[in-house]
Amino acid sequence: MFQRTKRTHEQLRSYRYFGPDDLRSFGHRSRQKQSGFGTEEFEGKPVIGILNTWNDLISCHAHFKQRVEDVKRGIWQAGGFPVEVPVMGLSETFMKPTSMYYRNFLAMEAEEVLRTYPIDAAVLMGGCDKTTPALLMGAVTADVPSIFMPGGPMNKTSWRGDQLGSGSDVWKYWAERSAGRLGCEAWCELEDHIAASPGHCMTMGTASTMTSITETMGMSLPGSASVPATHSSHSRMASATGQQAVELAWYNVKPSEIMTADAFDNGITALMAMGGSTNAIVHLMALAGRCQVPLTLERFDQISQTTPVVGNIRPAGKYVMGDFFEAGGLRALLARIADLLKLTAPNVAGSTLADAIKDAEVYDEDVIRPRDSPICENNSLAVLRGNLCPDGAVIKPAAAEKQLHQHRGPAVVFKNYPDLKARIDDPSLALTKDHVIVLQNAGPLGAPGIPEWGMLPIPKYLLEQGVRDMVRISDARMSGTSYGACVLHVAPESFVGGPLAFVQNGDMITLDVTGRTLQLEISDEELASRKAAWKQPEHRFTRGYGKLYFDETTQANIGCDFRFLHADGSTDPEPSIY
The missing domain is CATH 3.50.30.80 (IlvD/EDD C-terminal domain-like)
Structure with a gap:
């Protein structure tokens, strides 16, 4: 496990709220009792915040109502005290003009939730495209021990005998309809099949790209990113994530210790080997700015030129995430390119990347290609x-x-x-x-x-x-x-x-x-x-979030983050509880 001394309960952040014999702590304890908890249920135990991005307009996270209970189960079993804290959900489908416009908003909310509440460690529940980078950005800035629970891809599905890929086949069949080769009735029928279950897109879109990068960088349990949302092992993974969050609290393992320069190199290498989303470049540039890791666009290009695309996954390849899972998943893919990775990089499981991929096997060599037969030799991006x-x-x-x-x-x-x-x-x-x-x-x-x-x-x-x-x-x-x-x-x-x-x-x-x-x-x-x-167009906003966004957002080459949230070497003091 972690090579450090386990903390006492007096050293936990939450002790300041619940431990002392004073008026303020009396109020904190009495309010927990107001919620129906006895003193023995919360006092002296790590408080684990569960940042849940569920809402009714994010079908990708429709299973999170159950998964949060699975996470809580794991926390209770490990001797922690779970508290669910709903945070802003970023619906890729419904948020306009785009969920990306609000990524930094969720990052700010996650940071402030972790800083201001009596939270010793956090489980970050995400999956739909922008939730993953936003939660990581907030967590590393607050630097409270955290572990990410990936929502998982939706079920495999087919239509008229052909396997479908969410997103990719929308564009494909829309082109056919626009060309006059697909009728309205067939188009409406496709609508009933393209998204067959809870979970994010089952192609290697931004969602699976970012959750896979997160696992590769060490911020989620080994093997977690590939598990389909409705598979029974997803529930077990959620519980194990809750259990591990308690360990992170006791040993005070912070995100900044996990998301190092080596971790970023590993994440970028996985991105290239999977044929992952271009969006990952923007998100990783923003996250690197929060981690004080000097990352440039050229680093992506350098790694791209030396990394084969061995993941035969749509849209660059043939298969979908359910096939990838059955073929051995991310651990198997990483084992196939192990010589390109920084294997000593640590993870939230208390081990290293080398330990995480040890004994991983490929069960279908057309889904996860051999090194001598890649989808392409290099230049994924x-x-x-x-x-x-x-x-x-x-x-x-x-x-x-x-x-x-x-x-x-x-x-x-x-x-x-x-x-x-x-x-x-x-x-x-x-x-x-x-x-x-x-x-x-x-x-x-x-x-x-x-x-x-x-x-x-x-x-x-x-x-x-x-x-x-x-x-x-x-x-x-x-x-x-x-x-x-x-x-x-x-x-x-x-x-x-x-x-x-x-x-x-x-x-x-x-x-x-x-x-x-x-x-x-x-x-x-x-x-x-x-x-x-040329004359620059006028800004659209004079107040509110829109003005903040216009005044502070950087360009795409450095991540589109807010300038004032870039790490500058300073730290925010623990909030006063008086």
């Missing part, structure tokens, strides 16, 4: 530079048609998403498969919230001709379940005067994934002239 993206942009080569990895074509420009929706299918644009579709004002401030608009639609008349991929460029993000030759996270964004704002119809753009470049083929003088004539 690529970071681009050039005069169109001086601070970087990203693309997922593994999910794009290979002939588009090197492409030169004329731009067709849309000033914002409503403009795109209104005109993309207009035949008078006369687009061909060689055009480059450019969307402006879809970034962190321009949208706002850098929504998942980056998988820009292909015109219906091209879909009818059989075109299924084109080069598309924006300062937006893309769903982790999406695919295509989509250049994303262009920084600086167009809203703040990044070069993307100055692209005009007909400008030639060159993409070279191998060379890692994205170039707008105009002279520096012409680019400067266009910038001088």
Whole structure:
């Protein structure tokens, strides 16, 4: 277990609230008794906060009502005192303009909940895309011992004999419907099958990417991220997570001790080997800023170039997360690339990454590929530079048609998403498969919230001709379940005067994934002239959260976090309880 001295109950944070013989502690104890608990149930025991992101509008977390009881069971069994603390849920489906707009809000709430309540350790319950990074960001900033409980992917499902992938097949079949090859009745029938149970997307979208990275970085129990949401072992995993939270409280194991530079390297390596979501880059950059780990976009690219994609999981591959689980799951995948990992990195289980993947086996070598037969040898994700993206942009080569990895074509420009929706299918644009579709004002401030608009639609008349991929460029993000030759996270964004704002119809753009470049083929003088004539759009908000967001949000290349929440080496004092 942990190589340190176990704390006494007088050393627990909660002791300050419940232990002393004074008026304030009398009030704390009496209020717990008001809730029906006896003194022996809470006094002298670690108080374990359960940060639950459940609500009725997050179907991914529909099982969390039961899972929180499973977590509590584990805490009671280990001699702790569980307290459920509901925190903001971030529904990927329903929150507008995007759940990403509120990731930092949840991170702030998690941080303050952990700091201000008598919590000795925390279980962080998440899964749906932005809940995972938000909870980790808040936990490491408060630096209260914490363990993450992943919500798990939804069940495998099929339609008309074909296995479905949530998200990925929505885009696929919508393209077929737009091309006139899928009728309304079939489309409505698909709607009944695409999401078959509680749990997050069963592809290697952002949700499974982030929970798998979290496990690889050591912040959840080994083997936990791959367990499907409705599998009986998920309930057992939740209980074991609660038990381990009690150990973390007694030994005071803090997130900052787990999420080290080595842990980030391991997380990025897993991201590449899984063919994971581009969104992970934004989240890991933000989390590194909270952990005081010096992380750059170039580090992602370095690891990408040396890491094979061995996870044959959609959208880059063939299978879904249920197949991955049955094939051995994340532990098996990590064992397959063990020589690329920092195996001495610690985890919340009190062991190391080497211990976590020891004896892991692959049970299906088409799902988790051998090293000599990967999905692709490297370049799961690529970071681009050039005069169109001086601070970087990203693309997922593994999910794009290979002939588009090197492409030169004329731009067709849309000033914002409503403009795109209104005109993309207009035949008078006369687009061909060689055009480059450019969307402006879809970034962190321009949208706002850098929504998942980056998988820009292909015109219906091209879909009818059989075109299924084109080069598309924006300062937006893309769903982790999406695919295509989509250049994303262009920084600086167009809203703040990044070069993307100055692209005009007909400008030639060159993409070279191998060379890692994205170039707008105009002279520096012409680019400067266009910038001088450009006027920044007005901010949308003058008050409230919107103003805070606009004033403090950074660009995508450094994580879209609030500037004032970046770690600066200082620590906040324990709150006074008087």
